[in-house]
Amino acid sequence: MNKRLSDTHQPLNLIYLDANATTQVLPQAASAALSTMETFFGNPSSSHVTGLQAKQIVDKTRQQAKRIVGTDEGKIIFTSGATEGIQTAILSALVNAKKTLNCNENYSLLYGATEHKAVPESLKHWNEVLELNAEIVAIPVNEKGQLDMEFIAKEVPNALMICTMAVNNETGVYQDISLLDQTIRANNPKVAWMVDCVQALGKTDLSLGQTTIDYAPFSGHKLYAPKGIGFMYVKENAPFTPFIAGGGQESGLRSGTENLPGLAALSVIFTMLLDENESNFTSVENLHSFRQQIVLALTQAFPEVVFNHSFENSVPTTINFAIPGLSSKEIMDLFDSANIRVSSGSACSSKITRSFVLDAMGLPAWQSESAIRMSFGPAMTQSEIDSACSRIVFAAQALERSCLIIDKNTIDTTTIENKAKAELNGLVQFKVGASCSWLYIDQKTKSAVFIDPLPELTDRLHTLLTCRGLELIAVIDTHSHADHISCRQNIAQSQLAEQQTNSLGWPADAKLTTINGHEYPYITLGDKWLINIATPGHTNDSISLVLCEPIKDSSDKLRVHYTFCGDLILMNSLGRTNFSNSSAAAMYSSLQLLTALIGTKSLLCPSHDYNNEFTSRIETEMARNSLLTQVINDEINAEEFSRQKIAMDKKIMNKPDREIMCGALIAACQEFMVREYTSASLAKAVKASTNMKLIDIREPHEYALQHDKKFTFNVPLTRLVHFVKNQQQKEQELVFVCRSGSRSQLAAQALARLGFNNVGHLKGGYALHQY
Template sequence: MNTQNSLSQIYLDANATTPVLPKAAAAALATMETMFGNPSSSHISGLQAKQIMDNAREKAQKVLGSGNGSVIFTSGATEGIQTGILSALYSAKSQMETGKTYTILYGATEHKAVPESLKHWNTILEINAQIKAIPVNRDGDLDLEFIANEVPNALMICTMAVNNETGVFQNLSHLEQVIRKHNTNVYWMVDCVQALGKTTLELANTSIDYAPFSGHKLYGPKGIGFVYIRENAPFTPFIAGGGQEGGLRSGTENLPGLAALNIIFDMLLSNNDESFTDVVQLHKFREQLASALKKSFPEVVFNHSFKNSVPTTLNFAIPGFSSKEMMDLFDAANIRVSSGSACSSKVTRSFVLDAMGLPAWQSESAIRMSFGPAMTQIQIDTACERIIQSAKALGRSCLTFDSNQISPKENLNGLVQFKVGGSCTWLYVDQTSKSAIIIDPLAEITERLSTILNCQNLTLTAVIDTHGHADHVSDRGRLADKLTPIQETDPLGWPISCNYKVLNGHRYPMIKVGEKYLVKVATPGHTDDSISLILCSEADTELKIDYVFCGDMILMGSLGRTNFATSSSEHMHHSIQLLHNIIGNESLLCASHDYNNEFVTTISAEMDRNTLLAQVINNDIPVTDFVAQKVGLDKNINDEVGSEIMCGAFIKSCNKKKVTDYNSQTLSDAMSQSSDMTLIDIREPHEYVLGHDQQFGLNVPLTRLVDFISAHQDKSEPLVLVCRSGSRSHIAAQALARLGYKNVGHLKGGYALNN
């Protein structure tokens, strides 16, 4: 199976790591093959190896302007950080006075390796000083007044030369003046990892005591780095053993890494080597990228000032788009970017931008583009073309709308699910009548919904809440005022003037959506105003139920909480039975919350894991017992999950179902043996169109998965789901399996690992 994206890779994540330059890689390989001696050996092979190490140290000293200071080779920046912190704190401990309070200072935007190491050694050495973060302003500059006030009692101060997320550089000269004016003896470490090759360093002309560096941040291999130690600065070996590095750092030297560094240092020291672009041109590269972003996304917000940041970093946010959405978009165009520090991929917002006081949405939506001095004009030109191409591709999903210039759009028809955290908004579109309804609108996606409706030329028939929400403010009013004809509604948005539909022998309020009916059923319990909305149609004189928007009455893995002032467990008991009598066991339930990425459920699926619900449906529990059990259940609600108010206590979370994990070979084999296997690409349309020149499988965006489930009731059909990395496809496959689909698999590792 060929899943290759034909676009060449454009790598814009150099602050995380850089590719090894061919010359450096060749030097490392040649050293492994022909100069593999141990530098500590006295024979010729050892002497040749030692010369490589000595040359690298001599060149490093010139690059750093280290003077009489020491340069010690390490495994990387983290080891260099440990070396500096251990050396400083071990020495400082011997100078501490009994009864005096001490602090350790570090910049609030420092790489996490620094504060975590400070905490570690502060505890291990039993110093127990108070560790304080130095605040920064909106531009990321350290608070000099704070330093002036705190540094007199500080044992150590740690700052950065250049920030890895924003590229913001500190004025080391000004910092030094403040630090030394108020404490001439405090130990000072400067993380210089992102400074190498981007700023001029003359460390011997400063009072910096320790400065760690990393080879893989500047086109060298991983596993090699070095640390500068100022002359006469205290030093304690972090690694003891065989006495290598003059007893300062034991362990057999990484000779291939040193050979690669030799080449990198030659490039930095040469005035004629064209491998590295000069600073003036690097500034032009950043301006070119920034211009492409502004052209493609007019509302782009840059999260740092270009005046005090190195030219190789851009950190920005696009209003209305999460960082994951933008990363997926750029990845589909084969542009590699980051959402922040690559060392902390699970973090959903940037502590650096938080420390700078930026709004939460900018921190949550931040994207970092970074490149190194080996970037070329051709690569920048290609990157800009791809950025513009990516923005145009969003038009296919109607996520951007420009009537003059837009990609062929994907016509929406059916149900679309939008999620913000654990909350859901539902959009139903009838393409024939060009009408739409929105259920439980969230403020965070109002602009996106408006863009989609305008792009698709849709008339908004109604915007309805299933209940008054306690966990967020509904944006129903703003959407209704903006997009619907003037109509009188009740507080939840249901039109006062409506027709009626008979369901199960009873008349219920109804509005038409194309040829379908949206029926309102009062289902109080979670709140006294709770309603359920049933989308249905006539089929051969029988009623066909498409979707049931049940609000927070029946949640996936739970029942909605009933401990609000307007709640009633007794009413919920009755509402569950009423709804079941109308919709049966297999109708699709679209809840207002989806905390575990299960998308949709049925009463049958919930009864399998929710004994309390099963008892109510089967009429096996009196109302009084249900009320008593519900009180106990609601006591388990945890309201401390992020910023969300949880709307139900989970009886049982998502049951993990067995799905088949394929790789490219096993999938090709399976497809050759089964002609009825359906391959489903669940990326969004804009990702899909960027990622493939030709049609590849069926495109069912994750936001349309519920619509796909509704249309594909044959649960024995072999289905294989595919996405970029395998994470979305695995979640979707699990959801299908939970609903009874018998033959579901996914491509493990996605396109990323199966090219």
């Protein structure tokens, strides 16, 4: 548990904690599948000896399945997986229900609010195809994820079908099947009832024969069998309509030649579950012990961790948690770098979003958005759990090194200062959705300024300042925001309680400097100045903040490092001017003023970044924004600009579930040509080049866990703008790499757009290549 980052030299072995998404095929199951393909390869429908041998595998697996689900009656139908089983059950139930419809009555289709999306989406599909016009209704759950029995009792009398779940795939919460049975049948004895049993297999006892469940789908790949094999239980005399018609296999219930290798592998898993021979599976008692061990490791590594479900009514193989201040993606990236595989909620969706399961349970939004699921199967061993726990604590040390968390046992500032930490000096960009906050740190004076603060970053800022011993000298908004609530006052109260400021946080004791005959207020940040320039337009209180070298003479040109321009100029856009406190005419003047002061080549740091472009320059924006070009070149007047700006703002579309757009995009973003390398082509390029810089674009805590540091230069995306400012040689060969190739491609594209013409990235990242 006390392994240090510096102790590791060899690549870490894989720790797989995403079994609810899928599992590896156990060697015994894989061997059985291979043997079947090589030896017992006959068609079970054939009457010769080879076919009869194949049919014996099918029959044996079917009998085992009946024992597994706890029934002597009913049918076991082999499928391609749970989704097919769900489709078959819903189609069967609704085709039969359609025969009994009364046109004068209203009907419903019930499903649990925390069901896998395959269920409600299938209900919607077949409801439309069969033209039932039934209302699809979600059964609410309580804070523990348990279905509302009173709701079911009230709604089920008019239901054509009810779909529930034995064990939830995100939280491991199990339902009281016996109580459900009593409630459903007391209020509607004939309604079709499907129970998704995918996550229950091998984790809880099943006695389907003692229930009135009509349909129960299962999937093999969730329990160490190959993908593409599953089965479903159908109660005796339950309505049935084949989902796949054809050659009449499976007694005409499911046509198509049987997946014999998959069935052979499934039979091996069933043998282990039934303990017919020596089993590889851990007892339920030990599984509970494993979960407790992981929970203790998480609590040690992340003292603020919050668990999103009760352990009292969930299977022991699933742990769902959130860590305050850290997004699910950050935790996933961290664990991936430590070679631990976890997921954010359900892995059946490619996008990382908030969890609808946790939303249905009424959990706070931050827990839903930051949820991480760890899951393992009954083949997990004690040694694997020990390694997992050690690795979890080990990974947390990297976050401490990046000052994203603080070890509560070493909260003393002196002790923290002595810990090895990734160097941090200059500009850091934080993003929440499309909104940006900017932190500038002067390491020499241990001082910092926070610009356009976002509420989601309040705790992170406090942690970072404490960990690094920094003094916040100002927290400033560039304008009054309409798309989010500024947390400036909260931060100021805790960090700058005595400071007097205006409504945007600009310090009242700022000094004045003269530029081109006009006075502008400024504050000092180390050996630099931060100048406040009024740039109304987007809002009447909009300002731009220019970080520059001190002005020695009023006639000197500004030597600008960064311009924090709020929503005056956005990447591929101009800030909208159709708010009640906006003025297009004022924006026209502000654009001309700002350009006159900073020129066209200074880096712009806006408060929004809708396309992951990170930063820009006025000259870069002029190349794709003709309206901006006309303003800068004085080709149109304020009146004409206002007319065109009104037309542009009308194109802004705001959807109820999306953040407010603060600018209208000019056109589709252009993709720039960047080199895409494979491991082989990159190795060849490195040998042939004398001027190539290899850059790991991941965050410092991820990089700290990487063992093969051939990409020895670390530029995290949060520091990309800082890197652009300091990378003077635009001709130098730059190659970016990250975990999957996504972030590295964004970085390469951003630099190419800014005129760096020799950039590339490793396609697929570390996930696909071992460069």
